[in-house]
Amino acid sequence: MSQDPPRTGLEGAFFEHRERLVRFLAVRGAGEAAEDLVQEVWLKISTSQAGPVAAPLPYLYRVADSLMIDRFRSQRQAAKRDREWTDLSAGTVTGTSDAPSAERVVAARDFVRLVEELLARLEPPRVAEVFRRHRVDGVPQRQVAAEFGVSLSTVESDLRVAYRALTELRERHDEV
Structure with a gap:
């Protein structure tokens, strides 16, 4: 050894x-x-x-x-x-599109139509206009109040009405 x-x-x-x-x-x-x-x-x-x-x-x-x-x-x-x-490649899978499916596009368009119909039914009509001006156009509440010739608290009240209606619509839509 x-x-x-x-x-x-x-x-x-x-x-x-x-x-x-x-x-x-x-x-x-x-x-x-x-x-x-x-x-x-x-x-x-x-x-x-x-x-x-x-x-x-x-x-x-x-x-x-x-x-x-x-x-x-x-x-x-x-x-x-x-x-x-x-x-760099987050969320992308080779061979698939990042675009939403056709079903999601149709569902989103239907929901937008429902929102537009809801806003058109709100009383007074100013509520929908205030909502669009503030939430869609991004105009500050004080400026919206000045444009419509109403107080800031009226703008806040109109937005609460719009938010409540939209929340109820969303809840009904989610149940379906």
């Missing part, structure tokens, strides 16, 4: 302090990847052509720390790339 020669230098220090390196990486945030990183440390030192190292343990810690930082940066960059890709 052949016996491996005793390891000295950097390799000897690695095998002597392997568990310390694993704990060092785990404490520094490597978690489950600590064992994998220690294996990478071994690959790095076993394939390098480094000469004698005066302080092998600090050298191993530096190599392990550098590899952990490199892995962290790589994972962070991959996550950023995945997020950007997701943001």
Whole structure:
């Protein structure tokens, strides 16, 4: 049975302090990847052509720390790339349209027709005009009051009437 020669230098220090390196990486945030990183440390030192190292343990810690930082940066960059890709292609599925279906378009047009009919039935007719001017045109309530020659509280009252009617319409429509 052949016996491996005793390891000295950097390799000897690695095998002597392997568990310390694993704990060092785990404490520094490597978690489950600590064992994998220690294996990478071994690959790095076993394939390098480094000469004698005066302080092998600090050298191993530096190599392990550098590899952990490199892995962290790589994972962070991959996550950023995945997020950007997701943001660019969010909601789109190859071969499908982002446009609403024909059924949704018809249903939306029907609902708009119902809203228009409801607004036309509101009394006084000013209620629908105030609603359109404020909610559709985006005109502030004070300006709407000035345009119609009514008080701000009248505009607020007209909007409450319109909102209540629209809420009731929505509730009836959702039941169907």
